[in-house]
Amino acid sequence: MxxxxxxxxxLKFNKEFLEKGNTEVLKEIVADNFINHSAAGTVPNTxxxxxxLVSMLHKGFSDFKIDIHEQVAENDIVATRKTIYATHTGExxxxxxxxxxxxxxxMDFVRLCDGKYIEHWGQNNMMQVIQQLS
Numbered sequence: 001m002x003x004x005x006x007x008x009x010x011l012k013f014n015k016e017f018l019e020k021g022n023t024e025v026l027k028e029i030v031a032d033n034f035i036n037h038s039a040a041g042t043v044p045n046t047x048x049x050x051x052x053l054v055s056m057l058h059k060g061f062s063d064f065k066i067d068i069h070e071q072v073a074e075n076d077i078v079a080t081r082k083t084i085y086a087t088h089t090g091e092x093x094x095x096x097x098x099x100x101x102x103x104x105x106x107m108d109f110v111r112l113c114d115g116k117y118i119e120h121w122g123q124n125n126m127m128q129v130i131q132q133l134s
Contacts, residue, residue, distance in 0.1 A: 019065065034116075060090045066085075068082045077112075086101075106126075
């Protein structure tokens with residue numbers, strides 16, 4: 001696959017799955033043997049774990065908006081720097097809804113094969129943002 005196709009796949013993952021919570025799109029863009037090398041704590045490092053995490057985030061936050069600031073692709077890797085904006089409208093990790101606007105900073109590296117996610121590595125400040133809610 002070309003780097004432009006890989007970048008489009010990563011954009012689709014961000015907009016359709018992360019932003020909108022559409023799990024159906026995952027059948028099209030994530031391989032069955034996907035591994036999330038950055039899975040936190042007891043969350044499985046599989047696509048099921050990714051679905052659990054995104055579901056939890058959507059229960060605690062609404063109005064998801066993802067801004068992709070930069071995206072760089074080389075060979076089978078796409079690196080993305082983005083910000084996820086949302087409103088804290090539900091309980092998350094013991095924090096009751098505050099109505100506060102939040103911004104999560106995220107950097108991801110995704111390896112793709114035949115147009116599908118096969119590996120993910122990432123860094124974000126989600127836990128720090130969530131811990132500051134009160």
